Structure formats: C-alpha cells, structure tokens
Amino acid sequence: MSVFYFVAFLSIFFALMTIFTKNPVHSVLYLVITFFTFTVHYILLNAQFLAVVNFIVYMGAIMVLFLFVLMLLNLNKDTEPLKSNLVKFMGVIAGMCLLVTLAASFRLLQISDPVVLKNPDIGLVSNLGKVLFSDFLLPFEISSILLLTAMVGAVLLAKNDPKKV
Amino acid sequence: MITLTHFLIVGACLFSIGLYAVMARRNAIMVLVGIELMINAAVLNLVAFGRYDSEHYGGQAFALFAIVLAAASVAVALAIILNVYRHYKTINPEDINHLKD
Amino acid sequence: MSAIITLSLLAILVLYLGLFKARRALLPVSLLGLVATVVLYGVQWGKTAEPLYSGMVLFDHFAVVFSVVCVILTILVLLLSKDYFDKSSPHVAEYYALLLFSLTGAVLVVSFHNLAMLFIGIEIMSVALYILAGIRKKDFASNEAALKYFLMGAYSTGFLLFGIALLYGASGSFDLAAIKEYVVSNPQGISPLFYAGILLLIVSLAFKLGAAPFHFWTPDVYDGSPILITIFMATVVKTAAIAGFLRLFYFCFIPLQDFWVPVLLVMTIITLFVGNLTAIVQQSVKRMLAYSSISHAGYLLFAIVAIGATSANSVLFYVTAYSLSTIIGFGSLILVKRATGSEHFEAFNGLAKKNPYLSLAIAIAMLSLAGIPLTAGFVGKFMMFSGVLADYQVLLVVLAVINAAMGIFYYFRVIVAMYFKPLDRDAIVVSGPYRVVFFLAALITLLLGVYPAWLTGLI
Numbered sequence: 129m130s131v132f133y134f135v136a137f138l139s140i141f142f143a144l145m146t147i148f149t150k151n152p153v154h155s156v157l158y159l160v161i162t163f164f165t166f167t168v169h170y171i172l173l174n175a176q177f178l179a180v181v182n183f184i185v186y187m188g189a190i191m192v193l194f195l196f197v198l199m200l201l202n203l204n205k206d207t208e209p210l211k212s213n214l215v216k217f218m219g220v221i222a223g224m225c226l227l228v229t230l231a232a233s234f235r236l237l238q239i240s241d242p243v244v245l246k247n248p249d250i251g252l253v254s255n256l257g258k259v260l261f262s263d264f265l266l267p268f269e270i271s272s273i274l275l276l277t278a279m280v281g282a283v284l285l286a287k288n289d290p291k292k293v
Numbered sequence: 294m295i296t297l298t299h300f301l302i303v304g305a306c307l308f309s310i311g312l313y314a315v316m317a318r319r320n321a322i323m324v325l326v327g328i329e330l331m332i333n334a335a336v337l338n339l340v341a342f343g344r345y346d347s348e349h350y351g352g353q354a355f356a357l358f359a360i361v362l363a364a365a366s367v368a369v370a371l372a373i374i375l376n377v378y379r380h381y382k383t384i385n386p387e388d389i390n391h392l393k394d
Numbered sequence: 395m396s397a398i399i400t401l402s403l404l405a406i407l408v409l410y411l412g413l414f415k416a417r418r419a420l421l422p423v424s425l426l427g428l429v430a431t432v433v434l435y436g437v438q439w440g441k442t443a444e445p446l447y448s449g450m451v452l453f454d455h456f457a458v459v460f461s462v463v464c465v466i467l468t469i470l471v472l473l474l475s476k477d478y479f480d481k482s483s484p485h486v487a488e489y490y491a492l493l494l495f496s497l498t499g500a501v502l503v504v505s506f507h508n509l510a511m512l513f514i515g516i517e518i519m520s521v522a523l524y525i526l527a528g529i530r531k532k533d534f535a536s537n538e539a540a541l542k543y544f545l546m547g548a549y550s551t552g553f554l555l556f557g558i559a560l561l562y563g564a565s566g567s568f569d570l571a572a573i574k575e576y577v578v579s580n581p582q583g584i585s586p587l588f589y590a591g592i593l594l595l596i597v598s599l600a601f602k603l604g605a606a607p608f609h610f611w612t613p614d615v616y617d618g619s620p621i622l623i624t625i626f627m628a629t630v631v632k633t634a635a636i637a638g639f640l641r642l643f644y645f646c647f648i649p650l651q652d653f654w655v656p657v658l659l660v661m662t663i664i665t666l667f668v669g670n671l672t673a674i675v676q677q678s679v680k681r682m683l684a685y686s687s688i689s690h691a692g693y694l695l696f697a698i699v700a701i702g703a704t705s706a707n708s709v710l711f712y713v714t715a716y717s718l719s720t721i722i723g724f725g726s727l728i729l730v731k732r733a734t735g736s737e738h739f740e741a742f743n744g745l746a747k748k749n750p751y752l753s754l755a756i757a758i759a760m761l762s763l764a765g766i767p768l769t770a771g772f773v774g775k776f777m778m779f780s781g782v783l784a785d786y787q788v789l790l791v792v793l794a795v796i797n798a799a800m801g802i803f804y805y806f807r808v809i810v811a812m813y814f815k816p817l818d819r820d821a822i823v824v825s826g827p828y829r830v831v832f833f834l835a836a837l838i839t840l841l842l843g844v845y846p847a848w849l850t851g852l853i
Contacts, residue, residue: 132295132299136299136303139303139306139307140303140306140307140310143306143307143310143311143330144310146310146314146326146330147310147313147314147317147323147326147327147330152320152322152323155323155326156322156326159326159329159330162307162330162333163333166333166336166337169300169303169337169340170337170340172295173300173340173341173343173344174344175340175343175353175356177353178340178353178356178357178360181357181360182336182360185360185361185364186329186333186360186364189364190329190363190364190367193367193368193371194322194325194326194367194371197322197371197374197375198322200375201374201375201378201384216317218316219312219313219316219317220313222312222313222316223309223310223312223313223316224309226305226308226309226312227305227306227308227309229590230301230302230305230308230309230590255350256350256353256354256357259350259351259353259354260354260357262448263351263354263448264351264354264355264358264448264450264510265447265448265450266446266447266448266450266451266511267358267450267508267510267511267514268358270502270511270514270515270518271358271361271362271514273402273405273495273498273499273518274362274365274514274517274518274521275361275365276406276495277365277492277495277518277521277522277525278365278366278368278369278521279368280409280488280491280492280525281369281372281492281521281522281524281525282368282369282371282372284485284488284492284525284529285369285372285373285375285376285525285528285529285531286372286375286376301563308552308556311552315545315549321541321545324545325545325548328545328548328549328551328552331549331552331553331555331556332551332552332555334556335552335555335556335558335559336555336559338556338559338560338563339555339558339559339562341563342559342562342563342566351562351567351568352562354510355509355510355513355558355562355568358510358513358514359513359555362513362514362517363551365521366517366521366524366544366548366551369521369524369525369544370524370544370548373524373525373528373537373540373541373544374541376528376531376537376540377537377538377540377541380532380534380537381534381537381538386541386542386545389538389541390538391534391535391538
C-alpha cells in the first residue's frame with residue numbers, strides 16, 4: 129500500500145520535473161524515470177507483460193530515439209522561457225479544469241472496491257496472447273499496416289534525396 | 294486502502310500535466326513529450342479499468358495496441374521534426390509560422 | 395472484409411512496383427485495384443451484415459456506402475495525380491502506397507464495430523497523411539504543414555485514447571453493441587466517467603473533422619500541403635471522420651442526447667461563423683477553400699445535432715456534393731497555379747474567355763458549394779436544414795441561412811473573377827485525366843441536383 133503512494137508521488141513529481149526543466153535533454157531523462165514509475169504501476173496492477181513492454185518500448189526504444197534526435201539537432205542548451213504569459217495562463221487553466229473534472233468524476237465512482245487480485249494470472253503473457261489471437265485478432269493484424277506505414281514514412285522523410293534524379 | 298480511484302487520479306494528474314506541456318509549447322520535442330505523457334496516462338487508465346473486466350482482458354490488449362501505435366507515430370514525428378529543423382533551424386512552433394492569413 | 399484485404403495488398407503491391415522501377419504501371423494498377431475494391435463492395439451489397447471477427451467490424455449498408463464513396467473519391471484524386479508527383483521526387487510509388495494505406499484507415503473508420511478498430515483506423519489514416527503533408531521536403535510550407543498536422547493530430551489521439559479508456563471503464567467493453575446495451579439498461583445509473591468519455595471523444599473527433607473551436611490547424615495545413623494531398627484531406631478524410639462520428643453516436647449515444655446535443659449545438663454555431671467570416675476576408679483561393687471546408691464541417695454537424703434515422707442519408711448526400719465540388723475547386727487550382735504561379739483570386743481573371751469548359755465546371759462547383767438550386771449542394775443543405783427543423787431547432791436554421799448567404803458572397807468572387815474581369819491570358823492546357831475528372835464531377839453534381847432520389851434511398 130505504501131508502495132503505491134510512494135510510486136504515485138514519484139510519477140507526478142518527475143512528470144512535473146519533465147515539463148519544467150529548461151534543458152531538453154534533462155527533461156527527456158526525467159521522462160524516462162516517469163515511464164519507469166509507470167512500469168511499477170503496471171506491476172502493482174498485475175499487468176506483468178505490459179510492464180515489460182512498457183520497459184522495452186518506451187524506456188528503451190522511444191527514449192533513445194528522443195535523445196538521439198536531440199543530440200542530432202544539438203539542442204543541449206536551455207530553451208528560453210515562454211514569451212507570452214497569456215498562453216501559460218491558459219495552459220494552467222485548461223489543465224486544472226480538466227484535472228478537477230476528471231478527479232470529481234472519479235470520486236463519484238461507484239466501484240471503489242480495493243484493488244485485489246481477482247484473477248492473478250490476468251497479465252501473464254499466455255493469457256494476453258490468447259486474447260490477442262482470438263478477440264483482438266483483427267486489430268492485431270491491421271496494426272501491421274500502421275507499422276508498415278510508419279516505417280515507409282519515416283524512411284521516406286528522413287532519407288536524403290539524391291542531388292539530381 | 295488502494296482503490297481504482299487512486300490509479301485514476303494519478304492518470305488524470307499526468308494527463309493534465311501532459312496537456313499543459315502541449316499548451317505551453319516551448320519546442321516541438323517538448324510538445325511531443327507532453328503528448329507521450331497524455332497517451333501514457335490513458336494507457337494507465339486502461340490497465341486500471343482492465344482489472345474489472347475479468348473475462349475478456351480487453352483493457353490490457355488495448356493498452357498494448359496503444360503503446361505500439363504511439364511508438365510508431367513517434368518515429369514519424371521525429372522524422373518530420375528533423376526535416377523541419379533542416380529548413381527553419383529551429384523547432385520552436387512559435388517561430389515556425391510562414392503560413393498565416 | 396475482402397475489400398479491406400484487397401486495399402492493403404494493393405498498397406504493398408504498389409510498393410513492390412516502385413522497387414522494380416515500374417513507374418508507368420503505378421497509376422493503372424492502383425486504379426484497377428480500387429475499381430476491384432468497389433466491385434467487391436458491390437457484391438456485398440444487400441446481404442445481411444453480421445459483425446465479423448468477434449464484433450470488430452460490421453459491413454452494414456452504412457459502412458458499404460461510405461466506403462464506396464471514399465474509394466471513388468480516391469480514384470478521382472489518383473486520376474488528378476498523373477504527372478503531379480513526378481516532378482517533385484523520385485519516390486512516386488511510396489506516395490501512392492501511402493495514399494492507399496490512408497484510404498484503408500478511412501475505410502476502417504467508417505466500418506468499425508469496436509472502439510479498437512476506430513482507434514487503429516484513425517491512426518492509420520492520420521499517420522499516412524502526416525507523411526504525405528510533408529513530402530515536399532525542400533518546401534517550407536510543406537514541412538510546416540506536416541509538423542502542425544502531426545502535433546495537432548497526436549494531441550487529438552491523446553484525447554481519443556483517454557476518452558475510450560473512460561468509456562471502457564464505465565461500460566466494461568469496447569464493443570459498440572455492449573456499450574449500447576450498457577446505456578440502454580442503466581438509464582439512471584450512467585457513470586460520470588461515461589459522460590467525461592463522451593466529451594473527450596467529441597473533442598478528438600472534432601479535431602479530425604476540423605470543427606471549431608478545434609479547427610485552428612486546418613487552414614495552415616490545407617494551405618501548406620501539396621494541393622493533391624489537400625484534396626485528399628478535404629474529401630476522403632472528412633468523409634471518414636464525419637461517418638465515424640455519426641456511426642459512434644448513432645449506435646451508442648442516442649439515449650444520452652440531452653447531454654451532448656447542447657455541446658454540439660454550440661460547436662456547430664461557432665464552426666459556421668468562424669469558417670464563413672474568415673473565408674470572406676481571404677485573398678488566396680486555397681485558403682478560402684480551406685476556411686470554407688471548416689464551415690462545411692459545421693453543416694455536416696447538423697446531421698449529428700438532429701440525430702435520427704435520416705442522419706446517415708443527409709450526411710451521405712452532403713458529403714458527396716461537397717467532396718465533388720471540392721475536387722473541382724482544388725483541382726482547377728492545381729492547373730491555375732501551374733499556369734500563373736499564383737493562388738489568388740486574380741489568377742482566375744478572364745479564365746472564361748480562354749477555357750470556357752473549365753470555367754463552367756468551376757462555376758458549377760462553386761454554385762454547388764454555395765448551395766444554389768439545381769446543384770447537389772442545394773439538395774444537401776436542404777436535407778440538413780429540414781432534418782434540424784424537424785427537431786424544432788429553428789434558431790440554428792436561421793443562423794445557418796445567414797451563413798449560407800455569406801458563403802454565396804465568397805464563392806461568387808471566383809465566378810465574378812472568371813467571367814466579368816477581362817484579362818489577356820493564355821489558355822490553360824487541361825490534360826485528359828483532368829477533363830475526365832472535372833466532367834464526371836460536374837455531371838454528377840448537376841444530376842444529383844435534379845434527381846436527388848438516386849442517392850437518398852441508399853442507406
């Protein structure tokens with residue numbers, strides 16, 4: 129129980145650090161820690177396979193990609209603070225409104241039984257695999273189209289055109 | 294006692310933090326970071342709700358799709374940002390405004 | 395289902411053709427594949443539709459009709475693409491493949507029966523378009539458009555995902571039938587999560603549709619992208635977005651009408667005024683058409699405000715009329731820009747003397763967009779307005795009529811420039827495929843304006 133409070137505190141703390149740090153590289157590093165706390169959340173929620181996927185895909189692949197691009201663009205310097213206070217103000221208002229609404233609707237939630245293990249095997253890869261290849265077969269196959277699209281697109285955009293065709 | 298609500302509130306906080314990062318838009322990479330936070334908050338919610346869907350495990354399967362698809366679109370996004378930087382020498386969305394009325 | 399498989403295989407085949415440098419075969423093969431897709435849909439017509447693959451997709455009449463509309467619009471766009479891409483880059487095959495992938499996503503969006511398919515469909519459709527918007531790598535505007543489109547698109551994906559998560563939390567399922575069951579069986583005890591989920595979904599779908607107050611990316615992206623991609627965004631993507639929107643709300647959320655109709659009503663009114671007022675002051679035809687597409691998103695939302703059995707028909711009619719005219723509008727802009735290098739209203743001056751047929755087609759398109767009788771646009775607007783009137787939303791109709799009048803003003807600027815502003819200019823060469831597309835689009839616009847019954851009884 130105290131693990132949850134500790135991890136939840138860390139999640140929010142590092143998420144705040146992510147968006148308020150001036151140096152983009154530090155900010156991305158804080159994001160890595162935030163994602164690590166998510167991995168712990170998933171384990172607490174008994175989603176072991178998802179925790180592993182999150183660890184590998186987000187902390188491994190995506191964050192390396194982010195850092196790589198930051199280094200490539202040589203952005204390892206402080207970004208100047210935001211010019212317009214109005215936008216900042218609007219951002220705060222919008223964020224707070226949403227937070228209050230969501231929190232209020234969660235408070236009203238009926239199903240507040242404690243998170244206990246109804247079915248301890250729920251997050252194991254064999255069960256998840258069965259679901260993926262029975263109920264979610266079509267989305268699973270279709271998402272290959274998305275991956276192909278993204279691959280073609282990323283290569284197409286990042287590749288240098290030859291000077292003269 | 295840890296209930297579903299606790300997880301949902303963590304998710305809502307992170308969603309709002311991500312939303313703020315997008316609105317404040319310091320540079321394109323930071324906007325992308327904000328979007329990633331929002332998507333992760335949604336994934337956390339999906340997993341938390343998935344606990345109550347004991348027959349189908351739908352929440353976790355959907356969360357898996359969300360993670361994979363988000364990863365794919367990040368690759369495209371970074372390619373676009375690289376191209377933009379080559380031309381504009383900046384990735385601050387406020388300075389990239391050749392198109393306007 | 396065979397149609398979706400055909401589409402995705404076709405895209406992969408096109409990629410391979412590019413690998414083997416069979417550049418001349420690209421367009422015929424793509425067109426042939428798309429025609430085959432239409433035929434496959436036609437075979438499916440009339441059979442009783444069952445949800446397939448554990449309720450993931452449902453090819454009912456609604457899905458089939460809107461899919462066919464999307465595919466036919468793509469055929470028209472591809473016809474315009476002959477020698478459009480060749481100049482800009484050597485990777486033509488990839489562009490065709492990406493357009494086909496995007497179309498596959500659009501087809502999934504109109505035939506989903508599970509929120510997972512909605513999510514994946516929207517993602518496929520959008521990711522392919524983020525890339526296509528930025529394919530002119532050396533062009534500032536194209537890069538900027540791609541960045542803006544991506545940032546706003548990914549932002550709306552965040553909302554979509556969170557909204558779906560909340561709906562799932564409340565109802566315990568992603569399946570439309572199960573969600574409907576939840577709504578119908580607990581009329582009193584709908585969880586607050588469900589309402590929050592509906593709001594987030596409205597936000598995200600309004601982003602995709604380009605409806606105010608989430609429209610601000612539309613003009614820049616439409617303006618900056620290559621015109622051909624803009625045509626695709628303004629027609630196929632808009633069709634898919636409104637059809638998906640309608641499908642979700644018609645299937646699941648009708649019992650909760652009292653909650654979300656006021657929200658959409660306000661959005662519709664803002665969309666109409668923002669789109670029309672800003673379109674009036676534009677100097678560039680491309681931006682004018684971009685803003686006018688926002689206002690048409692507003693008219694399309696009418697069908698959802700007055701949701702009912704006839705909504706699908708009005709949306710089908712309106713979207714067909716709007717898309718055909720938009721293809722003529724932007725397509726002629728390609729030609730005019732090629733000839734004069736400018737996108738301003740002045741570039742159309744004196745066109746009627748030298749290219750009478752082209753001008754006639756443009757005039758028909760503008761009249762249809764403005765909603766003048768005897769064109770499809772008029773019938774579309776009429777169906778939308780009468781649907782809303784049946785729900786006694788008189789105020790909305792009055793505001794919409796004011797907006798339609800504003801629309802007439804800026805669409806007529808193009809016609810006035812073509813017919814009444816003389817200018818010595820060379821005739822624009824209109825190549826064969828362009829003639830075919832303009833002729834077909836103008837003909838269908840007129841025919842539908844006179845015999846609307848051909849399209850209205852379909853769904």
